[in-house]
Amino acid sequence: MSSTHGLVFTSARPPPRLERQRLYVCSLTWKVNEMISVRFLGTGGARFVVARQIRASGGMWFRFGAEPGPVTQIHVDPGPGALVRATSALPPCEPQALDAIALSHKHLDHAGDVNVMIEAMTQGGWKHRGALLAPRDAFEGEPVIFPYAARFVPVHHVLEERSGPYAVNDVSIRTSIRHRHGVETYGMHFEHGGTTVSYMPCGRFFDGLIEDYAAHRPDVLIVNVLRYRDSLDVDHLTFDQAREVIAGVAPKVAVMTHFGTKMLERKPDTLARQLEDELGLRVFAADDGWTLDVTTEVAAVAGNAAV
C-alpha cells in the first residue's frame, strides 16, 4: 500500500476513477503552455456507422497550449460532418483559428470535409494561412484535397513513411511506418512540451507495427478499433489486436475510437474498463463530443506511478 497527495492506492493499477478526479487538483502545477487536449468530433468508423451517423465522423481537434499563452490547433481526419460538429461544439472549435489540417489517409471517413475545413480555416480563401499535412495521394492523382483549396494554404507537408519532424508552431509531428490499408496511410506522433500523443489510424495488424509506435514512447496512444472479433480479411484492427498493440506500446493513457457496429454492440466503454483492469493502463473509449484532457490524465497516471 502506498500514498501520494493524501490518496492511498493499494496496487500498481491506475487509481479508481473517483479518486482520480481528486488527483486532478494536484496537477495544476503544469505549465499552461504545455497543456494538451483532444476533442473527438467523431468516433464512428465503418461505412455503415458513418453512412447512418450512428457515431459522428468529424475527426479530432487537437489543442496545444492554453490562453493567455499561445495555442496551436490542429484538426486531424475531418470526415463527413466535421465542420458542423466543430462549430456546434460547446465551446465551439473555431476553424478560423486552426493552424493545420492533417489527414492520416484519403478515405472519405477521414477526409470528407477536408475542403470545407480548408475554406473555413482560410475564410473562404481570402486569408491564406495554415498548413496541410497529408500523404501524397491525397494531393495528387485522384486528389481528395482540391487543388484550388490547397492553394489557399501556404504550407504543404507531404507525408511519407517515418518522416518529419514537421513543425506547426511549437508542435512537432513525425509519421509512423506505412500502414497496410489500401491507400497511403500514416500514423502521427505529436510532441509538445515534452508530451507525445500518438495517433494510430486504420490499418491491418502486421509485425513491426507495435515496435514502430513503441519507439516514440507515447504518453497517449489513440487507436482506431473498427472490429470486435471476426475472421474477416480486411485492413482494420480487431479489439484483440488493439489489446496487443496497447499492451506492446504501453502508453500511460490509451484511447480507442473509430468504432464499427460490432464494437458499438459490445459497448466500447465496458471494453475499455476491461482492458484497463487487464493491462494496468488508463484506457478510454472515446465518445462523440468528448474531450480528452491529456495533461491531467498523464499527470494523474504519472503521480500514481511515482509513489
Ligand SMILES: [Zn+2]
Ligand atoms: Zn481508411
Ligand SMILES: [Zn+2]
Ligand atoms: Zn477509417
